[in-house]
Amino acid sequence: MTIKELLYKVPILATAGDMEAVINHLTLDSRNVGPGSLFIAVRGTVTDGHTFIDTAVRQGASAILCEEMPVNPEPAVTYVQVQDSAYTQGLIAATFYGHPSRKLNLVGVTGTNGKTSTATLLFRLFRALGYRVGLISTVQNQIDDTVIPATHTTPDVITTNALLTDMLKHGCTHCFMEVSSHAVVQQRIAGLHFAGGIFTNITHDHLDFHGTFDNYIRAKKGFFDQLPASAFALVNIDDKRGMVMLQNTAARKESFSLQTLATFKGKLLADSLFGLHMEIDGKEVWFKLIGRFNAYNILGVYGAAVLLGEDPEEVLTQLSGLMPPPGRFEQVVSDEQIVGIVDYAHTPDALQNVLETIDGLRQADEQIITIVGCGGNRDAAKRPIMAEIACKFSDKVILTSDNPRDEDPMAILEQMQAGVPPIDFKKTLTLPDRREAIQKAVSMANPHDIILVAGKGHETYQEINGVKHDFDDRQVLLEAFANVKSGSVDTP
Numbered sequence: 001m002t003i004k005e006l007l008y009k010v011p012i013l014a015t016a017g018d019m020e021a022v023i024n025h026l027t028l029d030s031r032n033v034g035p036g037s038l039f040i041a042v043r044g045t046v047t048d049g050h051t052f053i054d055t056a057v058r059q060g061a062s063a064i065l066c067e068e069m070p071v072n073p074e075p076a077v078t079y080v081q082v083q084d085s086a087y088t089q090g091l092i093a094a095t096f097y098g099h100p101s102r103k104l105n106l107v108g109v110t111g112t113n114g115k116t117s118t119a120t121l122l123f124r125l126f127r128a129l130g131y132r133v134g135l136i137s138t139v140q141n142q143i144d145d146t147v148i149p150a151t152h153t154t155p156d157v158i159t160t161n162a163l164l165t166d167m168l169k170h171g172c173t174h175c176f177m178e179v180s181s182h183a184v185v186q187q188r189i190a191g192l193h194f195a196g197g198i199f200t201n202i203t204h205d206h207l208d209f210h211g212t213f214d215n216y217i218r219a220k221k222g223f224f225d226q227l228p229a230s231a232f233a234l235v236n237i238d239d240k241r242g243m244v245m246l247q248n249t250a251a252r253k254e255s256f257s258l259q260t261l262a263t264f265k266g267k268l269l270a271d272s273l274f275g276l277h278m279e280i281d282g283k284e285v286w287f288k289l290i291g292r293f294n295a296y297n298i299l300g301v302y303g304a305a306v307l308l309g310e311d312p313e314e315v316l317t318q319l320s321g322l323m324p325p326p327g328r329f330e331q332v333v334s335d336e337q338i339v340g341i342v343d344y345a346h347t348p349d350a351l352q353n354v355l356e357t358i359d360g361l362r363q364a365d366e367q368i369i370t371i372v373g374c375g376g377n378r379d380a381a382k383r384p385i386m387a388e389i390a391c392k393f394s395d396k397v398i399l400t401s402d403n404p405r406d407e408d409p410m411a412i413l414e415q416m417q418a419g420v421p422p423i424d425f426k427k428t429l430t431l432p433d434r435r436e437a438i439q440k441a442v443s444m445a446n447p448h449d450i451i452l453v454a455g456k457g458h459e460t461y462q463e464i465n466g467v468k469h470d471f472d473d474r475q476v477l478l479e480a481f482a483n484v485k486s487g488s489v490d491t492p
């Protein structure tokens with residue numbers, strides 16, 4: 001495709017060089033440039049892509065898209081100056097790949113919590129309904145059965161267009177994708193044509209990036225502002241910012257709620273460690289997902305499926321059979337009925353959510369044993385807080401390692417220990433070896449006790465000093481359960 005063709009409908013400030021130059025590759029990163037590449041210079045949070053224009057040219061770039069023309073342009077290279085190269089990147093990527101987002105039903109999910117759960121449930125539901133489906137999520141990207149590792153919650157828009165193109169080649173009719181607030185601000189969804197958008201909820205998070213809560217809300221709202229009139233905007237109106245998301249959107253305004261009148265109204269009839277019993281659209285259904293927050297995810301998924309034209313009864317039937325997404329309140333139960341729960345809760349807010357849910361569901365004589373750690377080379381402020389939350393809701397707590405990375409695991413654990421209230425010293429153990437921590441918890445548990453293994457969720461590694469060692473909480477729990485059964489772990 002020529003640069004001229006790529007720039008169809010793109011507002012341009014200036015150009016230099018041959019507009020018939022042929023482009024066969026788009027990239028934001030000078031390190032990936034080769035002959036035929038269009039290098040898009042974007043101002044980032046760490047550095048400015050414009051400083052790599054010369055490198056890109058030396059590596060053979062055919063064209064450069066930038067906001068500022070270089071002082072000494074190379075005559076053999078085509079330069080295009082635009083107002084906003086991050087935004088323009090989206091328009092160009094869509095043209096380069098032939099607008100794949102217009103050729104399938106692309107539904108985006110945004111919110112502080114529940115994006116992965118909602119997108120994954122939609123992916124599984126539509127597969128169960130007989131469609132070929134794509135998924136773009138934090139845990140993984142997927143095209144039907146083919147798993148593609150994910151680097152971001154929402155990839156850059158060139159990668160997304162490439163993924164959508166592959167999905168179309170595989171016959172996909174739907175793609176469900178997570179839309180992070182970072183992605184909205186950085187124009188990673190520019191030029192994508194959505195068939196629908198879902199808002200789960202918003203709580204204080206990512207303020208390191210957005211600065212203020214208002215900016216964070218505005219970022220989420222930016223997604224709904226972008227939806228076309230043909231799309232639906234489906235929001236959780238039990239969240240007080242739900243209605244804010246709908247202001248100014250051109251899309252059809254739809255809502256879901258457990259508390260008030262809404263397009264999709266649900267009622268939570270029962271909530272236990274075995275699942276949820278809900279009434280939706282006058283029908284009573286059991287679901288295998290656990291916790292009130294999943295009742296919201298179910299309603300959002302149900303609403304989106306109905307808005308996409310699916311038969312409500314068939315949707316409920318298929319939804320009732322779905323298991324939780326990987327590492328999201330995932331249960332591993334021993335033959336002795338010790339309940340292991342593996343959850344990705346790696347922030348104070350998520351840990352509190354998941355422990356409150358478990359606390360609300362257990363019987364009086366069932367203990368909660370929590371295993372928790374905090375990552376190295378990441379926010380240290382949360383370490384004592386997470387230990388304190390674990391103590392507040394648990395009968396026993398084991399502090400352990402969770403991706404210590406380049407830090408000394410014991411130093412991280414000492415910072416966690418600082419958050420343990422003195423009254424809880426007796427119920428808290430510190431075991432840096434995560435496997436040993438899980439085995440110890442299993443050896444301490446009685447039938448029906450609940451072991452929460454928090455933090456890693458779907459992850460299958462433990463990162464120590466730059467090396468990712470195989471480690472899967474679910475697998476280690478299963479092994480520990482088997483060892484207890486065969487008597488190879490001491491029981492007190």
Ligand SMILES: CC(=O)N[C@H]1[C@@H](OP(=O)(O)OP(=O)(O)OC[C@H]2O[C@@H](n3ccc(=O)[nH]c3=O)[C@H](O)[C@@H]2O)O[C@H](CO)[C@@H](O)[C@@H]1O[C@H](C)C(=O)N[C@@H](C)C(=O)N[C@H](CCC(=O)O)C(=O)O
Pocket residue numbers: 028029030031042043044045046047048049050052151152153154155156180181182183186188
């Ligand atoms: C803070 C942040 O969001 N950073 C993202 C951003 O990078 P940046 O703006 O910091 O880029 P930069 O390093 O300043 O570089 C500027 C430009 O120079 C280019 N460059 C740089 C070096 C070089 O040698 N040559 C070169 O061309 C870069 O490719 C880039 O285009 O744009 C990049 C391209 O899209 C992203 O890969 C990168 O994600 C980083 C890795 C990241 O960790 N992001 C996280 C915070 C994130 O986005 N998370 C959300 C989920 C949040 C949640 O809900 O939990 C997500 O969607 O994943």
Ligand SMILES: Nc1ncnc2c1ncn2[C@@H]1O[C@H](COP(=O)(O)OP(=O)(O)OP(=O)(O)O)[C@@H](O)[C@H]1O
Pocket residue numbers: 111112113114115116117118138153178200201293294296297328329343344345350353354
């Ligand atoms: N609707 C919801 N409301 C509140 N908490 C939720 C909701 N759905 C899931 N959770 C819990 O919040 C945590 C994150 O869930 P999930 O991965 O689905 O959210 P996310 O928005 O994708 O977050 P992340 O980007 O960190 O993965 C998990 O611990 C899960 O148990």
